[in-house]
Amino acid sequence: MLDAHLVVDRGTFRLDLPLTIRPGEVVALLGPNGAGKTTALRALAGLLPLTDGHLNLTGRHLDHPGRRIWIPTERRPIGVVFQDYLLFPHLTALDNVAFGPRRQGLDRQRARQRAADWLARVGLAEHARRKPRQLSGGQAQRVALARALAVEPALLLLDEPLAALDARTRLDTRAQLQHHLAGHPGATLLVTHDPVDAVVLADRLVIIEGGQVVQEGDVTTVTAQPRTDYVARLVGLNLYRGHADGHLVLITDGFPLVTNDRQDGDVFVAFAPSAVALHPHRPEGSPRNTWPATVVGVQRHGDNLRVQLDGRVTVAADITPAAAAHLRLAPGQTLWVAVKAAETRVYPAAAAATGAG
Numbered sequence: 001m002l003d004a005h006l007v008v009d010r011g012t013f014r015l016d017l018p019l020t021i022r023p024g025e026v027v028a029l030l031g032p033n034g035a036g037k038t039t040a041l042r043a044l045a046g047l048l049p050l051t052d053g054h055l056n057l058t059g060r061h062l063d064h065p066g067r068r069i070w071i072p073t074e075r076r077p078i079g080v081v082f083q084d085y086l087l088f089p090h091l092t093a094l095d096n097v098a099f100g101p102r103r104q105g106l107d108r109q110r111a112r113q114r115a116a117d118w119l120a121r122v123g124l125a126e127h128a129r130r131k132p133r134q135l136s137g138g139q140a141q142r143v144a145l146a147r148a149l150a151v152e153p154a155l156l157l158l159d160e161p162l163a164a165l166d167a168r169t170r171l172d173t174r175a176q177l178q179h180h181l182a183g184h185p186g187a188t189l190l191v192t193h194d195p196v197d198a199v200v201l202a203d204r205l206v207i208i209e210g211g212q213v214v215q216e217g218d219v220t221t222v223t224a225q226p227r228t229d230y231v232a233r234l235v236g237l238n239l240y241r242g243h244a245d246g247h248l249v250l251i252t253d254g255f256p257l258v259t260n261d262r263q264d265g266d267v268f269v270a271f272a273p274s275a276v277a278l279h280p281h282r283p284e285g286s287p288r289n290t291w292p293a294t295v296v297g298v299q300r301h302g303d304n305l306r307v308q309l310d311g312r313v314t315v316a317a318d319i320t321p322a323a324a325a326h327l328r329l330a331p332g333q334t335l336w337v338a339v340k341a342a343e344t345r346v347y348p349a350a351a352a353a354t355g356a357g
């Protein structure tokens, strides 16, 4: 459905992103600040021209610098939900949604009928006559979604669609969005910072850093085997790169980790913060992966506390509030870290089917 290679130069920054999305598929585009997500979105929407590469949607070129093809925004079969929705403030919800169908050539009556249908689908039939300022954040989000879908787009672009909502509204709106995306026959690209949005809403993740794909794949694979620090933080794992010799992996400065998995050569080692135990003293008869470390930070993490520790290697540990009280946890304190070999995962650093690495 979408077959693109987006190459965009912006000053010294270059986005170089191959991207394909099948009909009905939802792809989440993730990456740290400045990775190029907005650039990709703007190139797809026709707000930025490609420097090179191509953008083909349902077999039609929308942008192809090599062939001097450029289709402007308003003639692209694309619907966009912007982060702050960008509803027309002077138009009612109904007229906001009818705007796209009108521009596609539907007469006023048909366009309003289609808009009314879409508002009903997103559960806002009775709010049709309201102006955007008379809508709550969650309602405005649903009007924006109805407006994007009312043009029956081949490609739906969602730019941080839930970022402006409070936690409670976000939960409800995410569930509704999931329902509407499941019914959308076209391709969907979701740009987000929120790993929960990505995991709940997307079939596939594409992660970019510095304008390039660093990892892509289905949610299970990416979360089980992160390949960069950004992805590891995103999915909440401790990640190290090292050199394996059987069950021994030497990471930064030759620091040794014993693992259950056997590997040889360049590898990643990952383990969950919940697999890290903290002790006030060196544990006796202990697991082999034990080292002293200094507490540098503590945050709430669900029902537990996530403790950041520095030392020969940095590590995050999740512990219960009871364990924290027992340890009398305080910044600057030295503790002993222990990680069981059985809790570690080791996989080759050379990228396989996951794309670039």
Ligand SMILES: Nc1ncnc2c1ncn2[C@@H]1O[C@H](COP(=O)(O)OP(=O)(O)OP(=O)(O)O)[C@@H](O)[C@H]1O
Binding pocket: 010, 011, 012, 013, 031, 032, 033, 034, 035, 036, 037, 038, 039, 040
């Ligand atoms: N108008 C511009 N001129 C030159 N460089 C730009 C321009 N806009 C953005 N850039 C650069 O392009 C790169 C990618 O920016 P982009 O906004 O696409 O990143 P992003 O992934 O969307 O980031 P964020 O998550 O912070 O929104 C950045 O290095 C940025 O400095």
